[in-house]
Amino acid sequence: MSGRHLMSGAVVAAVSVMTLAACSSSDSGSSGESSGAPSESVSIESTPAPAGLGLAQKLNCPTVEKATPGPVSTAALKVGTLLPATGSLAFLGPPEFAGVKLAVKDINDNGGVLGKPVEEVTGDSGDTTTDTANATVDREIGAGTQVIIGAASSSVSLKVIDKVATAGVVMFSPANTSDQFTCYRDKGQYFRTAPADTLQGQALAQTMAADGVQRVSVLALNDPYGTGLATEAITNLEAAGIPADQIQKIIYDPNAQSFNAEVDQVKNFNPDGIAVIGFDESAKIITRMHEVGIGPTDGKSVYGVDGNMGNALGKAVGAGVLKGMKGTTPLTNTGAEFEQRLKSVDPSLIDFNYGGESYDATVISALAAAQAKSTNGRSIAAQINSVTSGGEKCTSYKACLDLVNQGRDIDYDGVTGTLDFNEAGEPSIGSYGILEFDGSNKLLSPVRKYVSVAGK
Known part of the structure; x- marks a missing residue:
């Protein structure tokens, strides 16, 4: 369980940077060496939402849809993956696939679901330039999967979410961060273990403001993730005191x-x-920035986000080009032991981003099925929020399953820490790391960590 703290009372109650001494990579959940940089403590607060409002009112949603349990089924639970083996987010695929595979192993080693082993159905999501996701979803629904873990890309998820929800299948993303999903009419079938970009926008803006930038360019890809995060970041940059006329926003075609x-x-x-x-096109952008003298090594402060802040970016650009580049990413202290367990199912891993979120999404789905006493997709969806909050704390599939089998209410705290899903089926807590590349284009361990909180 990570050291995140729960605060309440606002849609985004606060963004704070907790003191975090220079850690080893095993403490950070990311690859790289210890930075040796000093720790800092900074905080900002936004205006609290009015007290007494439900989540839908706070977020201006017409309503937050809830799943209706379906007929009881005791068929074996089939978990499909809709994760990027190819496409612009393929660098995120390996830890996500590994997280699902490891979770399925742990579940099956501890009794499976309803006494039967979980079956994994592997599938590629591709990206928005292909129809790979639709083909994968059709195949997995046809195979009888009740839960699909994915997609990583918000745009890819938006292409298939209606099909998945209408089929009564759980769609559980480990990495979608677009704000569009919070109020999406998903029949109560969509969930995510990654926090929404309303929080990352604050984290990114505060990181830049804390570094003293006064004139800012924001380059963002033209999709719901890129445009949404850009809007949130700019809103928070202005709130931090940077005038609107000192901020440039450029939306680009990622396939150019x-x-x-x-x-x-x-x-x-x-x-x-x-x-x-x-995403991966960031390598071309930063390479060009370096060529014209405005890259990270040319006296400019350059920042990335979870879509590009990985060691894969360092391998795609010239030697030393990324030195000093910083960025934000949802980051939890999964620890060295969990990273080694991920490597036990994929020894080639070089990044671990969203591996924990994929693991937790799979375990939560299995626990929801156990609590529902049914592997029907709608019945699983009806229990997912419940198993993450309000009950007796447990931190492993085995410990939680034992409690469920005793008829007790559970509150699963996973490898990513406290989850406490709100009504919209997403974490009420978001934890962010501030990452930085060294002179070898490798990520240093984060020296600062945001803890951002959304009201329930």
């Missing part, structure tokens, strides 16, 4: 052959801080 025009716009604006909100 060249980003020269966009980078030239940034150079002409002459910012002291540049945020790149993108």
Whole structure:
């Protein structure tokens, strides 16, 4: 269980940077060496939402849909994956696939679900340039999966969410962060273990403001993730005191052959801080920035986000190009032991982002089925929020299953820490790491950690 703290009373009650001494990579959940940098403590607060409002009112949702249990089924639980083996987020795929595979192993080693082993049905999500996700969903629904873990990309999830929900299958993303999902009409079948970008926008803006940037360019890919996070970051930059006319926003096509025009716009604006909100195309953008003298090693403060802050980015650009680049990512202290367990199912892992979130999504789904005493997808969905909050604390599938079998209410705290899902089926707590690349284009351990909280 990570050292995150629960605070309440607002849709986004606070973003705080907790003191975190320079850790080893085993403490951070990311690859790299200890940075040796000093720890800091900074905090900002936003205006609390009015007391006494339900989640739907606080978020201006018409309503938050809830799942209706379906007929009881004792068939074996089948968990499908809709994760990126190919496409622009393929670098995130390995730890996510490993998280699901490890969870299925742990579940089956401890009795399975309703006395039967869980079956894993592996599938690729691709990206928005292909129809891979639709083909995978059709195949997995046809195979009788009751739970689909994925997608990683918010845009890919939006392409298939209606099909999955209508089929009565649970769709459980370990990495979607777009704000669109909080109020989405998903029949109560959609869940995620990653926090919404309303929180990451604050974390990114506060990181930049704390570094003293005064003139900012924001480059963001044109999809719900990119545009949503850009909007949140700019809103919070303005709230931190940076005038609107000192902020440039550029939305780009991630499938473009060249980003020269966009980078030239940034150079002409002459910012002291540049945020790149993108996926694997970020390597081309940052390479071009370096070529025209506005990269991380050229006196500019350059920032990334969870879509690009991985060691895979360092392998895709020239030697030393990323030195000093910082970025935010949802980050929890999964620890060295869990990372080694992930490597036991995939020894080639170099990043661990969202491995814990994938593991927890799978375990939560299995516990919800056990609590429902049914593997019907709608029945599982009806129990998911319940098994993450309000009951007796437990931190492993075995411990939680023992309590469920005794008829006791459980509160699963997973490898990513306290979850406490709200009515919308997403964490009420978001934890963020501030990562930085060294001169070898490798991520240092985070020296600061945000703990962001959304009201229930």
